[in-house]
Amino acid sequence: MRSVDDDDAKKWRRDVGLDSPFSNTRPAIPRILALLPLGAALTALSICLPSDLRPLAIRSCGIGLGAYLTTVHLVPVISKKIPKSKFGCDLLKRPPRLQIDSKDKTIPESLGLVSGVVFVLALVISDAVEADDIVDAHTLAAATLAIALAILLGFADDILDLEWRYKYALPPLMALPLLAAYNGGTIIRPPTMIRRLLTDTFVGDVSNTILGLFGGSIVPEGLGLVDLGFAYQIYMVLLVVFCTNAVNIYAGVNGLECGQVYVIACSILAMAAVELQNDRSENYTLSIVFLPPFIATTLALLRSNWYPAQVFVGDTFTNYAGMALAVVAILGHFPVMLLLLMAPQLVNFLVSIPQLFKLRPCPRHRLPTYDERTGLLRCSYVNDRMKIVEKDSMNLTLINLVLRIKPMTEPALAATLLVLQALVCAAALFLRFGWAGGIY
Numbered sequence: 001m002r003s004v005d006d007d008d009a010k011k012w013r014r015d016v017g018l019d020s021p022f023s024n025t026r027p028a029i030p031r032i033l034a035l036l037p038l039g040a041a042l043t044a045l046s047i048c049l050p051s052d053l054r055p056l057a058i059r060s061c062g063i064g065l066g067a068y069l070t071t072v073h074l075v076p077v078i079s080k081k082i083p084k085s086k087f088g089c090d091l092l093k094r095p096p097r098l099q100i101d102s103k104d105k106t107i108p109e110s111l112g113l114v115s116g117v118v119f120v121l122a123l124v125i126s127d128a129v130e131a132d133d134i135v136d137a138h139t140l141a142a143a144t145l146a147i148a149l150a151i152l153l154g155f156a157d158d159i160l161d162l163e164w165r166y167k168y169a170l171p172p173l174m175a176l177p178l179l180a181a182y183n184g185g186t187i188i189r190p191p192t193m194i195r196r197l198l199t200d201t202f203v204g205d206v207s208n209t210i211l212g213l214f215g216g217s218i219v220p221e222g223l224g225l226v227d228l229g230f231a232y233q234i235y236m237v238l239l240v241v242f243c244t245n246a247v248n249i250y251a252g253v254n255g256l257e258c259g260q261v262y263v264i265a266c267s268i269l270a271m272a273a274v275e276l277q278n279d280r281s282e283n284y285t286l287s288i289v290f291l292p293p294f295i296a297t298t299l300a301l302l303r304s305n306w307y308p309a310q311v312f313v314g315d316t317f318t319n320y321a322g323m324a325l326a327v328v329a330i331l332g333h334f335p336v337m338l339l340l341l342m343a344p345q346l347v348n349f350l351v352s353i354p355q356l357f358k359l360r361p362c363p364r365h366r367l368p369t370y371d372e373r374t375g376l377l378r379c380s381y382v383n384d385r386m387k388i389v390e391k392d393s394m395n396l397t398l399i400n401l402v403l404r405i406k407p408m409t410e411p412a413l414a415a416t417l418l419v420l421q422a423l424v425c426a427a428a429l430f431l432r433f434g435w436a437g438g439i440y
Contacts, residue, residue, distance in 0.1 A: 014093055016375025017307065022411035024306045033415065034259075034302065037266035037422060038295065044270035048277040049288075056134060057288050060126065064292035067122040071300035074114050079304075079311050082108035086158075088312050091365060092253065092410050095372045096384045107309060110158040112317025115297040116151040119320075120144060122293035135289050136282065142181030143290060143327045147320050149174045150244065154319030167245060174323060175240040179233055184283075184333050186216065186232035187225050198226070236330050239338070244322035246345035249352060251318060252367040253399065254309040254410055258302035259418040261321040264341050265295045267425035268328060271337070274433060283332045294324050307411040340428035344421055348398035355396050361388060366395040368403050368413070377410055379403040 021029050045057050087105040094104070123144040127137060153170050156162065162170075190198070198204040198218055207226070208218045216229030228235065251257045272287035301317065304310045329338035339346060355362035361382045368377040369384045379400035383392045394400055402416060 012094060012370075012372040013375030017093070017409040017411060020307075020409045020411045022307070022409075022415040024308060024411075030306055030411075030415075033418070034262075034299065037263050038299070041266040041269040041273075041295070044273040045288075048273040050276060050280065053276060053280075053285070053288065056130070056285070057292075059129060060289050060292040063122050063125055063129075064296035067118050067293045068296035068300045071115050071118045071297045072303065074118065075111055075301065075304050075311060078114050079108040079111055082110070086110060090254075090309060091367055092370050092377060093308075094370060096369050096380070097386070107312055109312040110155060110314035110316050111304070111311040112301065112313040112315075112320070113151065113155055115301040115313075116147070116154075116316060116320045119293055119297045119324075120148050120151065122297070123147065123290070126289050126293070130289060134282075135286055139181050139183075139282075139286065139331055140289065142177040143286075143331060145177040146174055146327055147323055149177070150320040150323035151316060154314070154316035157315040157319065167248070168241060171241040171244045171323075172237045174244075175237050175326075178240070178327060178330050179236065182233075182236065182330060186229055187219060187227045188232075188336075189225055195225075236326075236335070239330065239335050240323065240326045242346075242349070243326040243338075243342070244319050246342060246349050247322040248315060248318040249356075250345050250348045250398065252365075253414050253417070254307040255302060255305050255414045256399075256417055257313050257318055257321070258298050258305050259414060260345070260421050261325065262295060262298045262302060263418060263421045263425060264325060265291050265298065267341055267429060268325075268338075269295065271334075271429055271432065272332070283334075286331055287328050290324075290328050307414060337428065337432060340431065341425050343424045343428070344398060344417070351396050351398055351401065360393065360396070363388060363395070366397055366400070368399060371407070374407070375409065376407040377403055377413055378407040 017023060018025050020026070022033075024030060042061075045054075045061075049057055084102075084105070086109050088107050088109045089100050089104045090107055123140065126135075127140045127144065130137075130140075153174060157167065189195075198207060204218050211217050211226070211229060211231070214229040214231035214234075216227045216231055219225040219227055247257060247261060250260065268287055269291045272284040272291075275281070275284045276288070298321065301311075301313060305313055325338060325342070329335045349356075352366075354360040355366065363382055363385060365385060367380060369380040370376075371378055380395045381392045382389055382395060394404070399413070399417065402420075403413065408416065
């Protein structure tokens with residue numbers, strides 16, 4: 001689909017992006033890169049997973065394959081039924097100050113609804129197929145309900161264009177099924193250095209007093225273990241808020257929303273396979289059931305969202321995708337590991353704080369700026385799309401920081417950011433399995 005006519009496309013040098021080796025017009029390299037995370041996860045499953053759990057993985061992957069084919073079929077079908085009023089304009093393929101007319105809105109939005117509904121149906125099938133002695137039905141039902149709520153609220157955001165204060169207020173409501181289903185402990189094991197502070201210095205006494213307000217304490221016989229009490233529930237809610245919004249603000253480039261979540265989910269699946277090699281735990285077994293359908297539907301949506309995007313995923317996808325990552329981390333009891341895997345999203349959030357909290361001017365769109373003379377994206381400034389302040393300054397996002405180093409085409413930018421995501425996930429897995437003994 002095109003947002004401009006052929007003359008404008010030539011005048012604005014859109015051919016530069018379309019001729020990129022990472023563009024969908026040359027699908028070989030994008031498809032190879034897309035299959036690498038999935039190949040790594042499936043390799044980990046085939047090598048590390050205990051033999052008695054392999055039928056479970058085969059069934060889950062089979063359900064995932066069905067979900068993938070269903071999503072691939074439904075996305076173009078449903079996109080034709082989206083009303084024209086819900087079409088959007090691709091802002092990264094046109095000059096920033098050019099007025100947007102109705103004829104420029106050519107890309108259907110909110111197609112994350114399709115992949116989300118298929119994913120929920122896949123979870124329902126998994127719940128019906130798997131025995132309770134493998135995965136607790138109550139836990140899987142709670143996870144499914146949380147995802148369904150996230151899809152509903154995300155779609156409401158796409159339709160109603162909710163303000164940011166509601167986006168921060170609604171995720172705690174979506175987290176209620178998780179809090180009800182969570183049956184794990186509230187004790188955490190800090191790194192060695194922090195444990196020494198808690199046992200050998202006054203920091204332990206102060207921390208113990210503060211934790212007492214939440215029903216927690218420093219575990220006396222635990223040599224620095226910390227019982228967070230009901231502060232752990234607060235931490236879980238905050239994790240849901242972070243995950244749903246972190247994916248939402250690290251977005252705007254064709255393929256980035258789906259791609260980042262896809263890489264993280266494949267990394268978690270590989271981690272679960274390695275963990276199950278040594279410890280038969282239901283915490284990680286849930287990941288084997290939950291993640292293949294999620295990965296499959298996300299990959300199917302990525303096909304249509306990669307440059308040049310034929311559909312937009314909308315807040316529906318970013319909402320339920322962030323919730324899916326939070327669900328598997330909370331019920332799997334590895335929330336800290338999730339934050340390591342989401343280090344780029346965390347950095348993007350920290351960099352964005354001055355603008356998100358209105359400490360610096362913040363335009364509605366902090367997307368990169370398209371340079372129609374070169375066909376490349378460059379880092380954007382506050383006044384690029386509309387003059388709102390006298391003293392201009394750069395929009396504070398990780399995407400803009402990368403473009404400040406080197407302007408590039410949109411597909412090259414997406415590929416760069418996803419390779420960065422993959423490297424971060426690989427480093428996080430190395431820390432967990434190769435260096436954890438030195439930290440803990």
